[in-house]
Amino acid sequence: MKTAIKTPPKTLFDTQKPPLTLRSPLFYVGDKYKLMPQLRPLFPIHIKRLIEPFVGGGSSFLNTKAQTYLLNDINPYIIRLHQALIAQDFQSFLSKILKKIQAYGLSCSFQDHIPPFALRQTHKKTYFAHYNKIAYERLRADFNAHKQDMETLYLLLIYGFNHMLRFNAKGDFNLPVGNVDFNRNVVGALKAYFEHTKTKQLQFFSLDFKDFLGGIAFKKGDFVYCDPPYLISGSEYNKLWGVKQEQDLYALLQDLDAGGVAWGLSNLATHKGQENPYLLEFAKSYKTFEIQSNYISFKDNSLKKNSREIYITNA
Numbered sequence: 001m002k003t004a005i006k007t008p009p010k011t012l013f014d015t016q017k018p019p020l021t022l023r024s025p026l027f028y029v030g031d032k033y034k035l036m037p038q039l040r041p042l043f044p045i046h047i048k049r050l051i052e053p054f055v056g057g058g059s060s061f062l063n064t065k066a067q068t069y070l071l072n073d074i075n076p077y078i079i080r081l082h083q084a085l086i087a088q089d090f091q092s093f094l095s096k097i098l099k100k101i102q103a104y105g106l107s108c109s110f111q112d113h114i115p116p117f118a119l120r121q122t123h124k125k126t127y128f129a130h131y132n133k134i135a136y137e138r139l140r141a142d143f144n145a146h147k148q149d150m151e152t153l154y155l156l157l158i159y160g161f162n163h164m165l166r167f168n169a170k171g172d173f174n175l176p177v178g179n180v181d182f183n184r185n186v187v188g189a190l191k192a193y194f195e196h197t198k199t200k201q202l203q204f205f206s207l208d209f210k211d212f213l214g215g216i217a218f219k220k221g222d223f224v225y226c227d228p229p230y231l232i233s234g235s236e237y238n239k240l241w242g243v244k245q246e247q248d249l250y251a252l253l254q255d256l257d258a259g260g261v262a263w264g265l266s267n268l269a270t271h272k273g274q275e276n277p278y279l280l281e282f283a284k285s286y287k288t289f290e291i292q293s294n295y296i297s298f299k300d301n302s303l304k305k306n307s308r309e310i311y312i313t314n315a
């Protein structure tokens with residue numbers, strides 16, 4: 001039996017104060033949401049143009065005030081997701097998403113459509129994954145048939161394991177179902193994203209960082225924030241990153257410094273007893289700040305406490 005799609009009450013979010021730090025609704029692995037309260041005060045006070053070569057889910061630009069934004073990521077899907085979001089308004093995106101959730105028979109905590117009591121009892125910690133597995137796999141197969149529908153990809157990201165964008169060698173999305181669904185946190189993050197981006201001048205690019213930065217005519221008031229993959233930690237996007245990319249990035253940042261362009265770089269200096277010697281050498285020429293982080297392993301969700309996260313800047 002089909003349940004009617006409920007539209008959210010108008011006052012649900014309107015009565016809430018905006019959160020101090022916005023979380024991107026893409027819930028990207030390695031996003032800077034939790035660290036922004038520490039990082040933002042280290043950025044220049046007045047930024048005319050924020051330039052992000054590694055924008056990912058966008059938690060950094062969402063929490064940084066500037067007049068214009070140039071945002072880039074080598075992953076074309078993350079950029080297409082941002083573009084799909086900013087091309088529409090919140091209500092129309094939400095109603096398309098809710099229709100799709102219903103059409104596929106996925107659970108939806110936001111609409112109080114949760115797995116039945118019996119399943120919640122038998123699979124106390126994994127009932128969302130059990131309930132959504134078949135529907136999720138159907139959604140994934142439908143996405144992979146054309147790879148064009150960004151609303152479907154958005155749902156795969158939301159219902160997928162650890163909210164990752166993961167593709168196999170054939171280019172098919174291959175993340176398994178996760179133990180999460182479309183809930184009020186997701187809707188809150190979406191609403192904030194839409195509200196925030198509609199007043200911003202954003203331009204998105206999907207290039208390698210060298211080509212992206214190489215194509216910019218820098219001017220006064222620019223600030224380049226870099227949050228690259230971390231050489232000494234593991235993540236899906238680390239497949240694309242090695243010593244060569246790390247050294248190229250440092251060379252580029254040195255050139256920008258020589259040209260008077262302000263920048264900041266986030267990175268991991270040590271992790272699980274391993275050091276990043278290239279970073280530590282590079283850091284000697286600039287200002288370094290210690291950042292308190294609870295680094296989480298993307299493989300098993302365990303907390304890696306023996307990590308040292310730093311922020312390096314010439315600003």
Ligand SMILES: C[S@@+](CC[C@H](N)C(=O)[O-])C[C@H]1O[C@@H](n2cnc3c(N)ncnc32)[C@H](O)[C@@H]1O
Nearest residue numbers: 030031032054056057058059074208209227237
């Ligand atoms: C640590 S994540 C950025 C997270 C982001 N700050 C956030 O808050 O969501 C690093 C990003 O770098 C991107 N990336 C990896 N290699 C790249 C390259 N050569 N050029 C541009 N982007 C790259 C990855 O796709 C990934 O999205």
